[in-house]
Amino acid sequence: MFWGCDLEANSSGMGKPVILPKIRDQRFITVRRGGSLQDDDHRLLAIWAADCAQHVLHHFQQARPKDDRPRRAIDLGRAWARGEITWGEARTAAGHANAAARDLSGAGRHAAYAAGQAAAVGHVAAHELGAAAYAIKAARAAAAEDEREAAGRLECQWQRAQLPHEIRELVLDDQRLRNELCWFAFDC
Numbered sequence: 001m002f003w004g005c006d007l008e009a010n011s012s013g014m015g016k017p018v019i020l021p022k023i024r025d026q027r028f029i030t031v032r033r034g035g036s037l038q039d040d041d042h043r044l045l046a047i048w049a050a051d052c053a054q055h056v057l058h059h060f061q062q063a064r065p066k067d068d069r070p071r072r073a074i075d076l077g078r079a080w081a082r083g084e085i086t087w088g089e090a091r092t093a094a095g096h097a098n099a100a101a102r103d104l105s106g107a108g109r110h111a112a113y114a115a116g117q118a119a120a121v122g123h124v125a126a127h128e129l130g131a132a133a134y135a136i137k138a139a140r141a142a143a144a145e146d147e148r149e150a151a152g153r154l155e156c157q158w159q160r161a162q163l164p165h166e167i168r169e170l171v172l173d174d175q176r177l178r179n180e181l182c183w184f185a186f187d188c
Helices: 039-064 068-083 087-101 105-124 125-142 147-164 165-180
Strands: 008-010 015-016
Touching: 039 068, 039 105, 039 125, 039 147, 039 165, 068 087, 068 105, 087 105, 105 125, 125 147, 125 165
Parallel strands: none
Antiparallel strands: 008 015
């Protein structure tokens, strides 16, 4: 029923993080494309995803302080939400953030993927959960081995505290539905 959250090959054959259901949830498709997602809620999803990614960005910046691709992706995801750029520009930045992750491992890699997912929300709203899940993975990876589960729960709780009321139930239901795909990141 769903694609996994780990790396999948895209149409160009290059790996990229994928966290989308094979059967798209109509609640994450905009009204003008036949779904039920209103533009205001789409923008809120993008801002929340950017908040999730930014919260763990320091893990990437510690590994690569001179590489601004993930930060730029987060910034452009927010710019899309404000109506300042097209979703295509933000999606391009998402690809650059994913490329920044390729030769890293651990918390830095997951933080860059979180940024890429956040920037892609303007293109496909369901990427909101990818930003959150990768941010939780980054928090877990940065913690001492015996503190990883607790660190993931704390990150998940922080994310939920940031959810705007207007999209809270939508995101929480999405987490419930896709939790297994996302390394059970949302068991908090």
